[in-house]
Amino acid sequence: MDNPISMQSSKVDLKLLDPVIEKYKDKKGSLIPLLQGTQNIFGFIPEEAFYKLSSQTGISLSDMYGVATFYTQFRLNPVGKYVIKVCHGTACHVQNATKISESIQDFLKIKDGETTEDNLFTLESVACLGCCSLAPVMMIGGEAYGKLDGKKAVNVIKEIKKKNQ
Amino acid sequence: MENIKVIVGLGSCGIAAGAKKVFEHIELLNKDNNLPIYLDKTSCIGMCYREPLVEIHDGNDVYLYGDVDQKKVEEIINYHIENHKPLEKYVVQTDKFKAPENNFFEGQVKIALRNCGHINPERIEEYENRNGYKSIKKIADEKISNQQVIQTVLESGLRGRGGGGFPTGVKWKFASGYNAENKYIICNADEGDPGAFMDRSLLEGDPHSVLEGMIIAAYAIKANQGVIYCRAEYPLAIVRLNIAIEQARKKGYLGKNILGIEGFNFDIYVKEGAGAFVCGEETALIASVEGKRGMPRKRPPFPAESGLWKSPTNINNVETYANIPWIIFNGAQEYAKYGTEKSKGTKVFALTGKIRHGGLVEVPMGITIRDIIFKLGGGIINDKKFKAVQMGGPSGGCIPERLADTIVDYDSVTATGAIMGSGGMVVMDETTCMVDIARFFLDFTAKESCGKCTFCRIGTKRMLEILTRITEGEGKDGDIELLEELAQQIKDNSLCGLGQTAPNPVLTTIKYFRHEYEAHIYDKKCPALHCKKLLTYTVIPDKCTGCTVCAKNCPTNAISGSPKEIHFIDHDKCIKCGECFSRCKFDAIKLS
Numbered sequence: 001m002d003n004p005i006s007m008q009s010s011k012v013d014l015k016l017l018d019p020v021i022e023k024y025k026d027k028k029g030s031l032i033p034l035l036q037g038t039q040n041i042f043g044f045i046p047e048e049a050f051y052k053l054s055s056q057t058g059i060s061l062s063d064m065y066g067v068a069t070f071y072t073q074f075r076l077n078p079v080g081k082y083v084i085k086v087c088h089g090t091a092c093h094v095q096n097a098t099k100i101s102e103s104i105q106d107f108l109k110i111k112d113g114e115t116t117e118d119n120l121f122t123l124e125s126v127a128c129l130g131c132c133s134l135a136p137v138m139m140i141g142g143e144a145y146g147k148l149d150g151k152k153a154v155n156v157i158k159e160i161k162k163k164n165q
Numbered sequence: 166m167e168n169i170k171v172i173v174g175l176g177s178c179g180i181a182a183g184a185k186k187v188f189e190h191i192e193l194l195n196k197d198n199n200l201p202i203y204l205d206k207t208s209c210i211g212m213c214y215r216e217p218l219v220e221i222h223d224g225n226d227v228y229l230y231g232d233v234d235q236k237k238v239e240e241i242i243n244y245h246i247e248n249h250k251p252l253e254k255y256v257v258q259t260d261k262f263k264a265p266e267n268n269f270f271e272g273q274v275k276i277a278l279r280n281c282g283h284i285n286p287e288r289i290e291e292y293e294n295r296n297g298y299k300s301i302k303k304i305a306d307e308k309i310s311n312q313q314v315i316q317t318v319l320e321s322g323l324r325g326r327g328g329g330g331f332p333t334g335v336k337w338k339f340a341s342g343y344n345a346e347n348k349y350i351i352c353n354a355d356e357g358d359p360g361a362f363m364d365r366s367l368l369e370g371d372p373h374s375v376l377e378g379m380i381i382a383a384y385a386i387k388a389n390q391g392v393i394y395c396r397a398e399y400p401l402a403i404v405r406l407n408i409a410i411e412q413a414r415k416k417g418y419l420g421k422n423i424l425g426i427e428g429f430n431f432d433i434y435v436k437e438g439a440g441a442f443v444c445g446e447e448t449a450l451i452a453s454v455e456g457k458r459g460m461p462r463k464r465p466p467f468p469a470e471s472g473l474w475k476s477p478t479n480i481n482n483v484e485t486y487a488n489i490p491w492i493i494f495n496g497a498q499e500y501a502k503y504g505t506e507k508s509k510g511t512k513v514f515a516l517t518g519k520i521r522h523g524g525l526v527e528v529p530m531g532i533t534i535r536d537i538i539f540k541l542g543g544g545i546i547n548d549k550k551f552k553a554v555q556m557g558g559p560s561g562g563c564i565p566e567r568l569a570d571t572i573v574d575y576d577s578v579t580a581t582g583a584i585m586g587s588g589g590m591v592v593m594d595e596t597t598c599m600v601d602i603a604r605f606f607l608d609f610t611a612k613e614s615c616g617k618c619t620f621c622r623i624g625t626k627r628m629l630e631i632l633t634r635i636t637e638g639e640g641k642d643g644d645i646e647l648l649e650e651l652a653q654q655i656k657d658n659s660l661c662g663l664g665q666t667a668p669n670p671v672l673t674t675i676k677y678f679r680h681e682y683e684a685h686i687y688d689k690k691c692p693a694l695h696c697k698k699l700l701t702y703t704v705i706p707d708k709c710t711g712c713t714v715c716a717k718n719c720p721t722n723a724i725s726g727s728p729k730e731i732h733f734i735d736h737d738k739c740i741k742c743g744e745c746f747s748r749c750k751f752d753a754i755k756l757s
């Protein structure tokens with residue numbers, strides 16, 4: 001269990017990366033789109049993907065790791081099927097977004113940034129999602145849920161859980 | 166063409182509120198019953214607090230319906246088909262009769278947002294029909310020189326709408342002065358201020374106005390390549406931008422020898438950001454476009470001289486570009502008619518927080534903050550007391566109620582200690598704790614600091630620790646002074662705007678709400694009753710019915726009492742989770 005990345009990586013099919021590499025290989029300044037493309041395929045950036053990207057594009061591993069850890073979008077660990085993004089922008093904060101996060105944490109028994117044991121949910125706090133007039137907001141799988149309170153947020157998650165049983 | 170036109174507002178906010186379901190419902194109805202209607206979509210109309218919004222054009226009359234759902238929309242459409250009259254009870258805005266939200270648009274002047282909510286952003290023809298691409302055509306037809314274009318922008322008085330407020334014409338003049346094989350136009354669409362969504366709405370609602378603004382800028386400084394650096398969190402904006410770019414290429418507004426102007430070659434592509442607030446700073450943004458960590462560098466050289474790939478580069482924000490076509494089309498004087506002496510034109514604001522009418526408004530500079538909040542914004546939710554408004558996001562500050570008559574222009578807002586910023590206005594009421602707000606912003610900047618400058622990297626962290634301590638009841642004598650000292654050091658010793666302005670939320674709250682800090686530190690009290698660790702929960706004996714709900718739900722068994730008897734909270738066991746308070750149906754739990 002020491003290295004969840006490698007554990008997960010054994011299942012990673014690196015061939016899937018070929019079209020992404022082909023698309024960006026000879027374009028300058030394309031490290032970020034390369035990493036974004038990789039994450040779109042796997043949901044995170046597996047360790048093996050770094051090695052492959054580096055050997056095929058000539059971008060150094062340290063540059064890649066530097067960029068991957070600088071931007072909040074990139075993940076180095078696998079995530080659950082549903083990523084719950086709880087907005088903590090200013091408007092949501094003054095409308096008590098903290099309570100939303102706390103209620104979800106209590107319900108799923110995970111902390112911010114963690115994934116449930118059944119790999120169904122990952123909980124993330126994000127800066128503004130830009131739907132401030134619906135504050136407080138969370139987004140799950142591209143769908144935004146607005147005007148929440150702790151109870152409503154947990155109900156949404158309960159629904160999704162039910163669908164996946 | 167049917168004479169009933171049904172238009173659904175499909176911006177991100179609208180979709181989140183359920184507009185897509187409404188749209189699909191009408192589509193289905195239309196398919197099944199072949200209704201005599203024409204269905205279309207638009208983007209943000211601005212009245213976010215009434216989303217989902219549906220506009221109906223019945224003959225020449227226009228009615229805006231709010232809070233629409235599938236059931237209501239069916240009722241509304243059927244009513245129009247049968248009677249050719251509006252279903253008055255659901256109308257929120259019209260010029261035909263008195264409707265509840267008629268005054269939302271009064272006092273607004275729409276220049277940047279001129280097309281938002283009026284066109285289908287995915288069809289270039291609709292933009293063209295509203296004088297779209299006429300400005301670049303005017304330049305081509307009348308053979309207006311690039312220096313004349315710059316002169317017009319200078320005379321309009323337009324200043325950078327991203328927050329800095331640097332005169333746009335001056336920036337263009339600098340960039341036009343450098344010759345190079347490649348020159349770049351960048352549009353900063355990395356709208357990172359939490360609580361601001363003007364740029365997103367513009368990109369979703371009227372992408373072509375931004376493209377045309379960039380094309381004109383490219384002509385002015387003789388640039389050949391354009392980049393829109395857009396937040397990845399705005400997927401709909403990215404989709405619509407790419408559609409718009411493709412359409413503009415097909416029509417010859419992008420490409421080679423644009424509109425027959427010999428040698429004017431220009432194309433644009435969208436670059437997705439990857440989530441870093443500091444990339445709103447121009448040199449960090451350039452580093453990010455180049456595929457590096459988004460860390461700012463020392464200026465000079467300014468991007469106008471050495472920017473993207475070390476070539477001359479002009480960077481403006483989304484709203485700035487959206488103003489440009491209007492200025493070229495209508496003339497500098499027409500634009501400069503609006504606003505104050507040093508801040509011309511209009512500004513778009515995103516109204517959020519404890520305000521009734523949260524949404525997007527565009528107002529002439531010079532209007533007072535009070536008018537924006539009370540006339541357009543409809544005042545405070547639940548008639549609570551207006552306490553402060555936060556402007557400028559993490560770089561800005563909190564303006565207290567007593568300064569609400571401050572007018573909106575760059576210099577007046579700066580004088581309060583806040584900044585104009587990109588246009589986020591987060592309204593706060595008596596239940597908002599100002600120390601907590603300062604802590605919230607420092608938490609944000611401490612996380613977003615790129616780490617290059619020591620004072621920003623470590624200083625913000627230390628300030629955050631002190632603020633957290635204060636909100637948890639561990640504040641000490643001297644904390645306020647220490648915060649002020651650290652703030653000054655961070656301001657003086659940081660390279661970029663992020664660090665230089667990061668202490669502003671703390672400084673303005675200390676300046677205007679020092680008593681709240683003192684209450685936290687010395688009396689261990691939070692006057693807004695927000696900071697959990699400083700609250701005590703007690704049972705009001707007269708109201709307690711002994712229903713036992715609180716005791717059953719208390720996670721630490723801190724509440725004792727038999728059924729039908731008055732309960733009691735043991736403060737030593739209480740962890741202040743608030744569960745009893747939210748569960749009690751008899752308002753028998755008191756917060757103090």
